[in-house]
Amino acid sequence: xxxxxDEKTRVMVQGLGRDGSFHARQMKDYGTSVVAGVHPGxxxxxxxxxxxxxxxxxxxxxxxxxxxxxFVPAPFASDAILESANAGVGLVVxxxxxxxxxDMSRVAQELDELDTRLVGPNCPxxxxxxxxxxxxxxxxxFSRGPIGVISRSGTLTYEVVNQLSLAxxxxxxxxxxxxxxxxxMKYNDYLVHFERDAETELVVIVGEIGGTDEQDxxxxxxxxxxxxVVGYIxxxxxxxxxRMGHAGAIISGADSTAEAKVNVLRxxxxxxxxTVEQIVDLVxxxxxx
Amino acid sequence: MKLEEFQAKKLFRxxxxxxxxGVMxxxxxxxxxxxLALGCPVVVKAQVKTGGRGKAGGVKLARTPDEAFSAADxxxxxxxxxxxxxxxLIDPAVPIAAEYYVGITxxxxxxxxxxxxxxxxxxxxxxxxxxxxxxxxxxxxxxxxGLRFFEAKKLAFRLFSDSxxxxxxxxxxxxxxxxxxxxxxxxxxINPLARLEDGSITALDAKIVLDDNALYRHPGMEELRLPTxxxxxxxxxxxxxxxYVQLEGEIGCMVxxxxxxxxxxDVIKHLGGTPANFLDIGGSSNPEKVVHAMExxxxxxxxxxxxxxxxxxxxxxxxVANGLVQALSGIDLEVPMVVRLTGTNEEEGIRILAGHGITxxxxxxxxxxxxxxxxxxxxxxx
Numbered sequence: 001x002x003x004x005x006d007e008k009t010r011v012m013v014q015g016l017g018r019d020g021s022f023h024a025r026q027m028k029d030y031g032t033s034v035v036a037g038v039h040p041g042x043x044x045x046x047x048x049x050x051x052x053x054x055x056x057x058x059x060x061x062x063x064x065x066x067x068x069x070x071f072v073p074a075p076f077a078s079d080a081i082l083e084s085a086n087a088g089v090g091l092v093v094x095x096x097x098x099x100x101x102x103d104m105s106r107v108a109q110e111l112d113e114l115d116t117r118l119v120g121p122n123c124p125x126x127x128x129x130x131x132x133x134x135x136x137x138x139x140x141x142f143s144r145g146p147i148g149v150i151s152r153s154g155t156l157t158y159e160v161v162n163q164l165s166l167a168x169x170x171x172x173x174x175x176x177x178x179x180x181x182x183x184x185m186k187y188n189d190y191l192v193h194f195e196r197d198a199e200t201e202l203v204v205i206v207g208e209i210g211g212t213d214e215q216d217x218x219x220x221x222x223x224x225x226x227x228x229v230v231g232y233i234x235x236x237x238x239x240x241x242x243r244m245g246h247a248g249a250i251i252s253g254a255d256s257t258a259e260a261k262v263n264v265l266r267x268x269x270x271x272x273x274x275t276v277e278q279i280v281d282l283v284x285x286x287x288x289x
Numbered sequence: 290m291k292l293e294e295f296q297a298k299k300l301f302r303x304x305x306x307x308x309x310x311g312v313m314x315x316x317x318x319x320x321x322x323x324x325l326a327l328g329c330p331v332v333v334k335a336q337v338k339t340g341g342r343g344k345a346g347g348v349k350l351a352r353t354p355d356e357a358f359s360a361a362d363x364x365x366x367x368x369x370x371x372x373x374x375x376x377x378l379i380d381p382a383v384p385i386a387a388e389y390y391v392g393i394t395x396x397x398x399x400x401x402x403x404x405x406x407x408x409x410x411x412x413x414x415x416x417x418x419x420x421x422x423x424x425x426x427x428x429x430x431x432x433x434x435g436l437r438f439f440e441a442k443k444l445a446f447r448l449f450s451d452s453x454x455x456x457x458x459x460x461x462x463x464x465x466x467x468x469x470x471x472x473x474x475x476x477x478x479i480n481p482l483a484r485l486e487d488g489s490i491t492a493l494d495a496k497i498v499l500d501d502n503a504l505y506r507h508p509g510m511e512e513l514r515l516p517t518x519x520x521x522x523x524x525x526x527x528x529x530x531x532x533y534v535q536l537e538g539e540i541g542c543m544v545x546x547x548x549x550x551x552x553x554x555d556v557i558k559h560l561g562g563t564p565a566n567f568l569d570i571g572g573s574s575n576p577e578k579v580v581h582a583m584e585x586x587x588x589x590x591x592x593x594x595x596x597x598x599x600x601x602x603x604x605x606x607x608x609v610a611n612g613l614v615q616a617l618s619g620i621d622l623e624v625p626m627v628v629r630l631t632g633t634n635e636e637e638g639i640r641i642l643a644g645h646g647i648t649x650x651x652x653x654x655x656x657x658x659x660x661x662x663x664x665x666x667x668x669x670x671x
Contacts, residue, residue, distance in 0.1 A: 026603070075505065100473055100503035101395055105432040108400035138602035140633055153548020155600045159653070162600070162632060179547060181475075182400045208551060211397045234551035237536075237558040238567070241339075245532040245547025245569040247502060248397070253415050258555075275556050275654055 002128030002173045003148070003193035003200070004091060005067060009132050012036035012065035014056065014080050016047055020071030023136050024050065027069070030139040032132045035063040056087040067091040069125060069134045077121065078103035085116035093134050094121035094178075101247070104182040111184065118184025122247065124154040124176035135176070145170020147283065148194040150187055151206035152179055152246070156234065159276055160206055167280045172200040179246030181210070187217035195225050202228045202286050204279060207261055209235030210248045214261040218268040228286035231265040231272040232279050233258045290499045293336040295378045296513050297495035304468040306461050306479075308492040311380035320361030323379040324354040330382040333360040337372040340413060345369045350382060372517060383491065388481035389448050390414050391462060393430065393469045402430040402469065404462060406444045410481035436466035449484070457490045458482070472510070473503030522585070529581040531570055538563025539593040539664050541586035543579070545570050545600060553598045556654055562661035565592045579616035587622070594664035595626040596657060606630050606638030614645050625663035629656030
């Protein structure tokens with residue numbers, strides 16, 4: 001098992017520009033069931049054996065796509081998310097970086113009324129190793145196993161996963177939930193799925209400065225998660241008021257510091273690693289107990 | 290992008306929010322002239338993009354033009370929390386009866402804008418939120434419907450009892466929402482919103498933070514950018530596709546990815562070192578980007594050693610290594626450097642670097658420790 005995506009998930013790629021084309025091929029090579037491309041003006045063509053449509057509606061109607069991964073440029077991305085959602089796609093993964101926050105607020109309100117879940121934006125996507133990859137992660141560093149991973153970052157996720165894989169701890173599903181102030185699903189939404197997933201035995205959450213999602217996760221884990229959880233928070237050395245790359249990674253109050261997040265996780269009995277290497281030790285301990 | 294008070298007040302007035310119509314000056318003489326023109330008393334206010342300037346002595350009341358001159362003279366050049374004062378706002382002073390807080394920002398948890406008001410105005414609102422959260426009142430604002438007048442009125446009744454004052458304050462709140470929404474702001478704040486002795490309501494301070502991701506649809510706003518020296522460096526880096534924030538430590542960091550860059554700074558600190566910067570060079574190993582990144586690091590005289598931390602994912606480590614070699618061949622480095630390379634084809638990448646005399650290893654913590662050791666050795670040797 002795994003969560004949200006597996007080998008049967010029918011995936012369409014929105015936006016076949018340079019990045020979209022490259023990663024459509026990468027995903028297909030990984031084994032993802034890529035059934036359609038959507039690119040206005042290129043309907044009727046075929047890319048790498050994948051039929052391309054002008055609109056999401058057509059793509060869903062003709063191919064039964066259930067999941068869309070978005071490489072649409074930021075000015076048009078929020079509309080493209082809503083296009084997929086309104087076409088009946090159940091899971092939208094927005095890789096696009098730089099979407100205005102008020103656009104995302106409007107998207108979030110509308111998604112509440114639809115039956116669509118959103119991963120991202122500004123995220124590397126998600127992967128169920130050996131089954132399906134929807135996003136831009138390097139597939140070869142992932143391996144199949146019992147660890148669920150939820151992270152706000154990209155390369156840091158790879159770093160963490162690489163160390164887990166090398167130590168023999170494969171992953172059921174690994175998710176980069178996105179580095180923006182407003183993202184679709186958050187830790188708690190994923191934790192619900194991991195808690196129910198028979199393959200997942202332990203969840204690693206990788207957090208950072210900004211917002212209070214990690215605090216919400218700590219409280220949620222205390223009440224609703226029986227599986228062991230290991231935490232890791234970055235940005236302990238970040239100055240307040242400065243944006244650390246990610247639009248959402250900015251310390252704007254006492255609650256959004258790394259220190260506050262580490263403390264709350266520990267108060268809820270969740271072990272927190274000081275370095276990436278320590279995550280592996282804490283995972284070993286968590287599985288052993 | 291943070292605006293200064295004089296810029297934010299102008300935008301407020303353009304949206305119909307009453308705010309003193311003062312004059313921005315950059316010299317004490319102009320401050321005196323402005324005081325003469327406005328009529329005394331005036332308030333002389335440092336224009337810096339940080340809070341707490343009043344406590345730092347950056348706001349002074351002047352009863353005469355000569356007092357305005359000496360106040361301006363003493364505030365200009367002052368250092369307020371690391372910001373040098375280069376501009377002043379000379380505002381007409383007004384008789385204040387009471388001070389309130391009104392602000393709008395994004396509630397990340399509920400994913401919508403939220404308006405916040407409090408009768409505890411003029412203070413640090415985060416302190417109010419932490420110590421007496423019951424004194425702040427909230428109204429979520431639907432991003433499509435906007436703030437309706439009845440919602441604003443409900444908030445205004447929390448602050449005022451006189452119905453004329455309630456109506457005036459509610460109208461200001463609706464206008465503040467419009468300003469926030471029109472400009473694609475992430476924060477629009479009036480602190481304090483003052484009730485004057487004549488019963489009128491006016492914005493005595495103004496703070497606006499614009500969404501960097503939305504600036505493409507407000508091309509005129511770019512002209513309002515008044516970067517501090519460190520911001521200039523950050524903007525220069527941005528034009529090369531680099532995300533850079535200068536800190537005060539000794540280990541210059543170059544990393545691919547924002548999360549990993551933060552993790553790198555943290556591990557340096559964890560091991561007793563001090564990171565000189567945050568620097569995310571993005572996903573690719575484009576040699577040109579690496580060159581610009583190296584130039585940033587070597588231009589920082591605090592840097593005693595450089596730590597390059599790269600995770601080779603889709604871009605393989607051997608490609609990254611070749612990119613680094615190419616980039617570094619044109620740079621004359623005076624400080625020691627450690628490269629940490631891991632991910633796809635890491636052995637090959639490390640071998641390529643070693644062939645060019647570059648110390649490379651695959652463990653992040655050991656790489657950071659080595660950079661710290663070399664930095665200390667270097668500074669002892671000098």
